[in-house]
Amino acid sequence: MSIEIERAQAITWIRIQMAQQGLTLSHLQAAGCFAEPPPAPPPGAVRYRNAQGQGWDGRGAMPEWLxxxxxxxxxxxxxRV
Incomplete structure (x- = not known):
C-alpha cells in the first residue's frame, strides 16, 4: 500500500472521529494539538575535534571524518579535546 493511500485513510479516520465527537479544528487548536514543539536542546560540548575543526560531542553516531x-x-x- 502506498504512503498516499495510507495518508488518505488516516485523514478519513480522523475526520470520522472528529465528526463523531463533535470536534472542530478550533477545539483541537485550543487543546494544544498544533502547538510548536519545544526547541531542540543545545548540542553537547565537543569532546573530539580534528585538524579541520570538525567536532563531535561523543553522542549518537560517530561522524564520517572520525x-x-x-x-x-x-x-x-x-x-579528544
Whole structure:
C-alpha cells in the first residue's frame, strides 16, 4: 500500500472521529494539538575535534571524518579535546 493511500485513510479516520465527537479544528487548536514543539536542546560540548575543526560531542553516531580516521589506524583518543 502506498504512503498516499495510507495518508488518505488516516485523514478519513480522523475526520470520522472528529465528526463523531463533535470536534472542530478550533477545539483541537485550543487543546494544544498544533502547538510548536519545544526547541531542540543545545548540542553537547565537543569532546573530539580534528585538524579541520570538525567536532563531535561523543553522542549518537560517530561522524564520517572520525570513522575514516579510525579505519586508517588512528585512535579516538587522538582526537579528544
Amino acid at each position: 570513522l575514516r580516521a579510525i579505519n586508517a589506524g588512528q585512535t579516538v583518543e587522538h582526537f
